[in-house]
């Protein structure tokens with residue numbers, strides 16, 4: 001097919017306090033009393049009654065708290081699926097992910113692997129999933145990645161960091177309650193929020209741009225400017241708008257691609273485990289050459305919120321390590337093509353990438 005024909009999230013609720021409506025939403029989806037709902041919840045909420053007391057548990061339903069300290073792995077998905085299969089008589093009625101990109105991606109992957117045989121790593125790639133996933137719900141508690149709308153779940157496997165991109169990956173239901181993001185610490189709020197900003201810049205300046213992507217990208221960028229640069233925006237309004245910026249940023253890249261910051265950040269993440277939002281910020285800070293206006297604005301946002309990015313990440317790396325990062329970054333062909341056009345490899349040589357990584 002020449003034109004991408006992709007599914008979208010089928011149902012979405014938006015509103016402050018809408019988390020209280022989860023019980024009503026799930027009620028209609030319970031298959032039987034032996035088919036539980038499994039809630040995968042960011043460990044940061046363990047002991048947080050304000051949230052956990054409102055998770056509507058019944059029958060065999062289970063909450064599994066999971067740390068977001070590291071990005072999701074295929075082996076972690078395999079272990080969760082095995083736990084669920086061994087523990088419950090029936091296949092679950094649904095998987096509900098509550099957290100940031102890490103938990104949302106885990107929920108998507110677990111729901112796919114409950115109906116598809118073998119190991120998760122076999123499905124990393126494009127359109128390898130055979131059977132529809134079980135019902136899955138995404139509830140973001142931090143905003144920016146766009147994982148709530150995307151057609152992928154990014155996983156680190158034994159050989160590669162690559163998403164399960166499939167028509168069965170998007171959530172059946174998303175619940176956007178801006179109250180859930182109110183306690184995110186400033187640094188993390190900034191890193192994940194900048195993921196959205198960088199999606200906009202990379203999409204809007206890319207060669208893959210089209211009216212579909214542009215319409216979402218421009219809206220998300222306008223919201224980001226307001227959220228991160230306005231002196232008058234109030235906290236609640238900023239929370240509401242960040243949730244929608246993340247959504248639009250995600251929609252914008254669905255029909256285009258990201259660019260230089262993401263390609264290079266994948267290298268940092270693969271070698272050093274640098275998390276997505278932070279890695280993007282570290283790289284983007286040095287990309288004036290490619291995104292002059294975008295980087296100038298990024299620096300203004302960084303200054304406004306007193307964000308200091310880690311420096312010298314690459315200063316003690318060996319040649320072999322630099323080469324690993326360069327290999328990972330160069331492997332992201334569509335990202336470079338989007339950023340610089342078909343002749344991208346005339347400018348992006350190994351030496352060029354090495355000199356850029358050396359600045360970080």
Ligand code: NAD
Nearest residue numbers: 044068071100101102141142145147150152154184192276
């Ligand atoms: P995250 O899920 O890794 O969470 C970041 C930190 O914020 C964690 O320490 C977490 O515990 C904390 N946190 C989350 N909600 C909180 C809250 N309400 N209060 C306090 N702390 C809170 O962060 P992220 O940036 O949203 O996600 C990054 C992940 O998303 C990466 O694994 C990346 O690969 C993935 N990603 C996926 C897509 C996609 O389309 N599927 C797109 C971009 C990124």
Ligand code: ZN
Nearest residue numbers: 145195199276
């Ligand atoms: Zn991103």
